[in-house]
Amino acid sequence: MTESTSIGERLRLLVNTVQHNERALQRFQHVELLLIEAEDFAAFLDILTGELVQVFDLGAATLWLDEGARLAAELHAAVAQSAPASDHLRWGRTAEFDLPEASPMLGAVDALSDEVRAALFGSISDDASVAILPLRHRSGPLGYLSLIGKNRERFADGMATDLLARFAGFVSAGLVNVAQREQLKHLGMTDSLTGLPNRRYFEMRLEEELQRAARHGVAVACLFMDLDHFKLVNDTHGHAVGDRVLAAVGACIRSAVRLGETVARFGGEEFVAVLQGDRSNANVVAERVRRAVEALVVRSNDGAQVPVTLSIGVAVTPGTSADKGAAARALIDAADRALYRAKRSGRNQIVFAADGEHESDSESEAAAEDEADSRQEQV
Known part of the structure; x- marks a missing residue:
């Protein structure tokens, strides 16, 4: 090979490398634009673990967040309220791992310790490779984004890691921004007594769940829950004890429902939840909630146990992807009417709406008004 041929080959390789990097940069910029447009943490996570994987033809991508990071509380709240439960999202403490805190680490999966593998991305093939991107903010480490x-x-x-390091910096900044947005949303859509989302947030989430369920061909269940004889609690023990009961019940319902499914305080002593699943799944969850509340131990100011049950x-x-607002209202109304029947039948029980009852019409709307008036007298 002559010297001119050797120089030509090197130039060709250089041009190929530059073109490859330009294409990679364009793909990263495409994902970054989507991240900027993400309205909440759920959407942000979907892009990182879905769109990013497709664009770069990866096996998977996982996000591991440091529980001690400044933004952890906001993102934890977002996961509890709206982000889908996912094996692609993990939590822990950065100090637990001997991993680089500034530069991406590339290599075969089997070169990592079992502890690191289990924590960051779970069970994957030993034949895979991984790029672990440290995520940092000026306040400290945020976690790791793992590309598999x-x-x-x-x-x-x-391998060169310049583009990966640049992308990690963008994701880090994006996490901080989305956490701040989640904090503002949390403050504006949270019930101050129970810490649960309020009615406004729930109705918005229910509409989103109906559309998402339509896309995936699954059912949606609405649980409408009301404390039994709550007026008697307030009259007997005082409103401070009543507030204590409401806070305890809210926490109890939240712990009995799966992470990623929305629970809210609808108003007064009423709570609601939206679940993805059929009648059988809804019955299992509802019974778990009912039993958990029935087993609650709440004390009055003089130490006496306050009985608590839930209908x-x-x-x-x-x-549905049709009129989501009307569909959400109809589903809530149907669950509310079923709740009224549970009250009328003796309380501390579960009653299902009849098939098709969620399809609102003038007759059912009038019945709902009559039942709501009657329940005000009985509760």
Whole structure:
């Protein structure tokens, strides 16, 4: 090979590298634009673990967040209220791992310790490779974004990491921004007594769940829950004890429902939840909630136990992409009417709405008004 041929080959390789980097940069910029437009943490996470994987043909991507980070509380709240439960989102403490805190680390998966593998991305093939991107803010470490290649050659030690480091910086800034947005949303849509989302937030989430369920062909269940004889609690023990009961019940319902499913205080002593699943799944969750509340131990100011039980109305419907506002109202109304029947039948029980009852019409709306008036007298 002559010297001119050697120079030409090097130039060709250089041009190919530049073109490859330009294409990679364009793909990163595409994902970054989507992250900027993400309205909440759930959407942000979907892009990182979905769109990013498709754009770069990865095996998977996982986000691991430091529980001690300044923004952790806001993101924890977002997960509890709206982000879908996902194996792609993990939590822990950065100090637990011997990993770089500034530069991306590339290499084969089997070079990592079992502890790191289990914590960051769970069970994956030993033949895979991974790029672990440290996420940092000026206040300290935020966590790691792990990009998992389908083979050992995808991410190898010694590869250039400039674009990955740039992207990690963008994701870090995006996490801080989305956490701040979640904090503002949390403050404006949270019930101050129970710490649960309020009615406004719940109605918005229910509309979103109906549309999401329609896309995936699954059912949606609405649980409408009301404390039994709550007026008697206030009259007997005082409103301070009543508030204590409400806070305890709210926490109890939240712990009995799966992470990612929305629970809210609808108003007064009423709570609501939206679940993805059919009638059987809704019944299991509702019974778990009912039993958990029944087992609650709440004390009055003089140390006496305050009995607490809950009546639950449940309505189940296929998701819909039609008039989501009307569909959400109809589902809530159907669950509310089922709750009224649970009250009328003796309380501390679960009653399901009849099939098709969520389809509102003038007759059912009039019945709902009559039942609501009657329940005000009985509760």
